[in-house]
Structures are given as C-alpha cells and as structure tokens.
Amino acid sequence: MSAYSVLTRATSRAASRDWTARFFTFVFPLVFLCIFGLLYRGQEVSENGGAYIDNIASGVLSWGVANAAVFGVGFTLMQWRNNDLLRLIRMSPAPLRSVLGARYTVALQVAGWQTLLTVAVGVLLGLRIDGPWPLLVPVMILGVTVFLAIGAVIGSLANTPEAVAAVANCLMVPMAFLSGSFLPLEYLPPWVRTLSNILPLRPMNDAVAGALTDRHDLAGIAVSCGVLAVFGIVFSVIAAKTFRWSNST
Numbered sequence: 196m197s198a199y200s201v202l203t204r205a206t207s208r209a210a211s212r213d214w215t216a217r218f219f220t221f222v223f224p225l226v227f228l229c230i231f232g233l234l235y236r237g238q239e240v241s242e243n244g245g246a247y248i249d250n251i252a253s254g255v256l257s258w259g260v261a262n263a264a265v266f267g268v269g270f271t272l273m274q275w276r277n278n279d280l281l282r283l284i285r286m287s288p289a290p291l292r293s294v295l296g297a298r299y300t301v302a303l304q305v306a307g308w309q310t311l312l313t314v315a316v317g318v319l320l321g322l323r324i325d326g327p328w329p330l331l332v333p334v335m336i337l338g339v340t341v342f343l344a345i346g347a348v349i350g351s352l353a354n355t356p357e358a359v360a361a362v363a364n365c366l367m368v369p370m371a372f373l374s375g376s377f378l379p380l381e382y383l384p385p386w387v388r389t390l391s392n393i394l395p396l397r398p399m400n401d402a403v404a405g406a407l408t409d410r411h412d413l414a415g416i417a418v419s420c421g422v423l424a425v426f427g428i429v430f431s432v433i434a435a436k437t438f439r440w441s442n443s444t
Contacts, residue, residue, distance in 0.1 A: 203297040216267075220259070220262075220267075220309065224313065225313065228252060228316055231255075232252070232317070233320070235247040236321060245408065248317060248320050249408045252407065253403040253404035254376035254377060254379075256313040256317075258367070258371045258396065260310070261338060261342040261395075261396055262342075265343075265345055267343075268343050268346035268347050269346040269349040269350040269353070269359045272350030273350045273355070273356065281439075299343060303339055327406055327416075328407060329406075330402075331403065331407070334402040334403055334419075337402075340427045341399070341426045342395070344427060345430050346363070347434035351437040351438050354442055375391065395423070395426040395430075398420075399419070401415065405419065
C-alpha cells in the first residue's frame, strides 16, 4: 500500500473522530440554511425572480465547503508544525506530495458529503435543482483548492489554535456576508456588490448557483471557474512562499 493511501486513510479516520469538527463542518452550515430558508420561505428575490431558497442554498453550500477547507488545513498545519511533525515528515521517506495529497483528498471527500447534505436539506425547504448540477464536481474541486491554499497561508503564519481561529473567522464570516452567501447580493448596497468581485467566495457562489439553478448560463459558470482558477494559483504561490517546516524558520 502506498504512503498516499495510508495517509489518506489515517487522515480520514482522524477527522471522523473529531465530533466538534464534524458538527461545525456538517451541521453548523445547515443551521444557517434552515434559519434563513424558513424565515424567507416562499419569497422571491425581486431582481432575478428566483426563489430565496434557490439563492441562499448555493451560498451556504459554498461558504460551508470553503470554511471547512480553511479551518481544516489551517489547524492541521499549525498543529503539525508545533508538534514537530512537519520536521519528521521532512526527514521521512514519505514524500511531501503524499502528505499534502492525502489532506487534499480528504477535503474533497468532506466537500462531497457537505454538498449532498446541503442539497438534501435545501430540497426539503423548496430548492429546485434545474441547472447543470454535474458541474458541481469541477466547481467544488476548484473551490476546495482555493480555500485550502488560503488555509495553508493562515496555518503557516499562525502559531496557536486561537490565532488560527481568529484569523480564519475574521476572514470567512465577513466574506460570507459580502459575497452573498447568507443574503442575495440584490439585497446589498451597490458598493458591496462591487467589493464582492475581488473576494474568492463570490465566484464560487456564482458557479455553484449556476450549477444548481438556472441563474447563470454555461458561459457564466465557465467565467466563475476561470476566476477561481486564478485565485487558486495566486494563493497557492503565497502558501508556498509562507510555508514553514518549524516555528524557528
């Protein structure tokens, strides 16, 4: 069995044993979806004529997946570095790409389960899936890549769990509101809509919405995926530049 397979299985088992992480990964986003979905059930967004739940389900899904990716890799890198595990990995015969590949694979698995759960709850609240939903696969791969890279930057710069949580929350919570994850952008001031164009969660929201509903055509989804790819490259480069094997380097 390869090092990648062993590490993937070990990482997956470790994640499944952390009940706190499982709650905030799978249940917490659904709480937001249920609250907003029930509050505005049956209402439509005036500017695009779509049901509110059609707008908000894609946003909550994007935020939940992004949040899990950022926190997952951020805490992992910080803990591994503080425990000198990164230094041991560096000296072990297992290549670093196997370690990172295992973490990436588990993040994609988590995103898959999040997608299934969020869509299922959304359908119960009235979500209509009439878009090219198979495109969720490449969209999620790109989105996870972007926010894993962001989490890697945070995990490399922060030295304590409190610092990781503070930085990640200060980044992800405002981004969720400014990118239209919890409220449709049509409800927000024009300057917020303009600002959202420079946030990585906005193209993920748009791409997921296009795949689940008919809010965006294939060209719009392709543009959003292209923007996500650019964000992925930029943050991956930053993550590589800021990566530290130990706190002393």
